[in-house]
Amino acid sequence: TTGKPRVLATRHFPPDVEARLAANFDAVLNPEDRLYDGPALIKAAQGCDGIMCAAGDPLNAETIAGLPVSLRIIATFSVGYEHVDVAAAAKRSILVSNTPDVLTDATADIALLCLLGAARRAHEGTTMLRTHNWVGWTPTQLMGVHVTGKRLGILGMGRIGQAVADRARAFRMQIHYSNRSRLPADLEKGAVFHANPDDMLPHCDFLSINAPMTAATRKWVNAERIAKLPKGAIVVNTARGGVVDDEALIAALKSGWLAAAGIDVFDGEPKIHQGYYGIENAFLLPHMGSATVETRNAMGFKALDNLEAFLLRKQAPPDAVQAS
Numbered sequence: 001t002t003g004k005p006r007v008l009a010t011r012h013f014p015p016d017v018e019a020r021l022a023a024n025f026d027a028v029l030n031p032e033d034r035l036y037d038g039p040a041l042i043k044a045a046q047g048c049d050g051i052m053c054a055a056g057d058p059l060n061a062e063t064i065a066g067l068p069v070s071l072r073i074i075a076t077f078s079v080g081y082e083h084v085d086v087a088a089a090a091k092r093s094i095l096v097s098n099t100p101d102v103l104t105d106a107t108a109d110i111a112l113l114c115l116l117g118a119a120r121r122a123h124e125g126t127t128m129l130r131t132h133n134w135v136g137w138t139p140t141q142l143m144g145v146h147v148t149g150k151r152l153g154i155l156g157m158g159r160i161g162q163a164v165a166d167r168a169r170a171f172r173m174q175i176h177y178s179n180r181s182r183l184p185a186d187l188e189k190g191a192v193f194h195a196n197p198d199d200m201l202p203h204c205d206f207l208s209i210n211a212p213m214t215a216a217t218r219k220w221v222n223a224e225r226i227a228k229l230p231k232g233a234i235v236v237n238t239a240r241g242g243v244v245d246d247e248a249l250i251a252a253l254k255s256g257w258l259a260a261a262g263i264d265v266f267d268g269e270p271k272i273h274q275g276y277y278g279i280e281n282a283f284l285l286p287h288m289g290s291a292t293v294e295t296r297n298a299m300g301f302k303a304l305d306n307l308e309a310f311l312l313r314k315q316a317p318p319d320a321v322q323a324s
Ligand code: 8YV
Pocket: 053, 054, 055, 056, 077, 078, 079, 080, 081, 103, 287, 288, 289, 290, 291
C-alpha cells in the first residue's frame, strides 16, 4: 500500500480531476464507468477511507450500513445530494460534502437555454431542418412565445435561482420567486416574493424550477398546480425531475394548457417517461446543466478539496452538508 488514504471514485471523472485524485490518494477507479448498484458499491468501497460519488449513485441507508468502518467521508461531485442519506451517514460518523457555487453559472445558462429553446420551438426547428422538411420560410412558420418582458416565477431562489433571475433581467423579465425565506433587498433586486409558492403560480408566464429534491418538493408541480399557471405558460426544469409529476406535465403539454416545457432533468433518468417522446413542444436535454469543461473540472477539484481537507489535513470539509 501507498500509505495514502484510499478513495473510491464511483465514476470516471475528468482527466485532471482523476490525476489529482491519483496523486494525493490511493485511488480506486471505476474502470468501466458503469453505475454501481448498492452491493457493488459496498464491495468496491472495502478498505476505503473516502468515496467520491455523483448524483444518482445509490448511497441510501442500506448502502451506507454496508460501508466499511474505515469509511469516513462521502464527497459528492454535485450540488444536489438527495442520493446520499445524510442522516444515515451521520449516525455512522461519515461526513458528506457537495460542490456548491462552482456550477451555478453553467446551470443557470442551461436554464435559459431550456427557457428559450421551449419558447422559441428550437426542437421543432432543428428537427424540421435536419429531416429536410424545411421547404421555405412562411410568415406563420414556427411561431413561438415571446420571452422579453414576460413574467418569470422561480421556485427556489438559492444560488442557481438567483443566477437565473440575473440572466432573465437582461430579457427585461419581471421576476417572481418563492423560497423558504425572503432574500435581502440587495439580492432580491426588485423580484416579487411569494411566501406561499402556490400564490406565485398565477403570475408565471414562465416557471423555472430551481429547488432541491426533498420530501416537500417531490411532485410539487402536479396537475392542480399546473392548472393555476396561466394558459400558455412554459415550465423549465433544471433542478430535479422528481419535483414534477411527469403524467400531469405531459397531459398539460398535450392539451395545450402549457405552451411548452424545457427540461434538463427527469424522474428516473435516464429512463424518462415515455410520454415525452410523443410530444413536440418539449425541449429536452440529457442532464447537461453543469456539463462544461470548466465547470466539471471545478466540481471535481471542489470534491477533492473536501476529501483532502479531511483525509490529508484532518480539517473539517469546507462544504459539509447536514441532513435536511
Ligand atoms: C451533475 C447535478 O451533472 O450537481 C448536481 O446536482 O445534478 C449535476 O451538476 C451531476 O448530477 C453530477 O453528479
